[in-house]
Amino acid sequence: MARRNAAASRDLTFHGTRMRLHLRTSDTGGAYALIEMWHPPSVGPALHVHPRGPESFLVLAGTYAFTRGGETIAADAGMAVVVPAGVAHRYEVGAEGGHLLVICPPGLEEYFEGVAALAERGKVEQEVEFGIAIRCGQEFLDRTGHWGGR
Secondary structure, X not given: OOOOOOOOOEEEEEOOEEEEEEEOHHHHOOOOEEEEEEEOOOOOOOOEEOOOOOEEEEEEEEEEEEEEOOEEEEEEOOOEEEEOOOOXXXXXXXXXXXXXXXXXXXXXXXXXXXXXXXXXXXXXXHHHHHHHHHHOOOEEOOOOOHHHOO
């Protein structure tokens, strides 16, 4: 049976998180990317914003502590969290690890792919990573706690 309008998934590893890129921005007419993530315990990005669009998370397993603007949201399996464009946010995965489906702002998959490709060749300095992030529509507001680092 032929699959029409179906995109091929791509797997990658980003800071110890396994990701499956289901839809690229180019697959959605420039609207968003769709990524599934399996996180190890106690990791997450530093505080950041996405000026290009909102970001939405569906927790499939585990627990997550989201910071969105000035509020903290405890989310577990079955809960969804939406972050409007331009709102500062971050999350930290609970002690058991977690599994998310993420609807990302346009172009954000290129950040994950770029950093993952560099990491295959060695350590990626934070300034290099954050430079890739800016080009892909993500601006970090803080440098601490990024993917488990202090």
